[in-house]
Amino acid sequence: MSSKHCTQQAIRHSMLLALQRxxxxxxxxxxxxxxxNTEVRDDNDRTMLFLAAAGGHVEEVKLLIKHGSSLDARDRRNSTPFTIAMRNGHEAVLEYLAGITSNPVNFEDRVLNYNLFSWARKSGNAGLIELIHRHARKAAIAIPEGEDITHRSPAPVTVDRAP
Structure with a gap:
C-alpha cells in the first residue's frame, strides 16, 4: 500500500470521525x-460531501462545497450527496443545496424512484416546495399545481460557490 493511499485513508478516517462528532x-x-483532496472516496465510492450530507451536517456541507466538493459525484448505488440527504430526511442540507444549484428540480433518487419535488411534497416541506417552484420559474419549467414531476431527466448541476 502506498504512503499516498495511507495518507488519504487517514484523512478520510479523520473526517469521518469529525463529521460523526x-x-x-x-x-x-x-x-x-x-x-x-475533498474527492477522496471510501469503499462505497462516497466522498466527504456524501458523509456530511448523510449526517445532516449543513455547515460542514457548506465548507466542503466551498473547498470544491462535487455535487455531481456518484457512489456505487448511483446516488449523489443530494439524494443521500434526501433519503435521510435532512431538510436543512436539502434547502442549502437546492439554493445553490442551477435547477434543483433535476435532483432525483433513482434508488427510491423520486425526486426532490416529490420528496418535498411527501414530507410537507412548504419552504422547499416554494424554492423548487422559484427555480422552476427561473428555468422556465412548467410545474402544474399538484403535479409530481418524478420522472424528469436530470441535467448537469452547476453550483454557485459564492458564500
Whole structure:
C-alpha cells in the first residue's frame, strides 16, 4: 500500500470521525491543508460531501462545497450527496443545496424512484416546495399545481460557490 493511499485513508478516517462528532474545528483545520483532496472516496465510492450530507451536517456541507466538493459525484448505488440527504430526511442540507444549484428540480433518487419535488411534497416541506417552484420559474419549467414531476431527466448541476 502506498504512503499516498495511507495518507488519504487517514484523512478520510479523520473526517469521518469529525463529521460523526460534529467537530467543525477539525474539519476546518483539515480543509486548510493545501493538498487536501475533498474527492477522496471510501469503499462505497462516497466522498466527504456524501458523509456530511448523510449526517445532516449543513455547515460542514457548506465548507466542503466551498473547498470544491462535487455535487455531481456518484457512489456505487448511483446516488449523489443530494439524494443521500434526501433519503435521510435532512431538510436543512436539502434547502442549502437546492439554493445553490442551477435547477434543483433535476435532483432525483433513482434508488427510491423520486425526486426532490416529490420528496418535498411527501414530507410537507412548504419552504422547499416554494424554492423548487422559484427555480422552476427561473428555468422556465412548467410545474402544474399538484403535479409530481418524478420522472424528469436530470441535467448537469452547476453550483454557485459564492458564500
Amino acid at each position: 460534529s467537530q467543525r474545528e477539525v474539519i476546518t483545520l483539515v480543509l486548510q491543508h493545501p493538498r487536501i
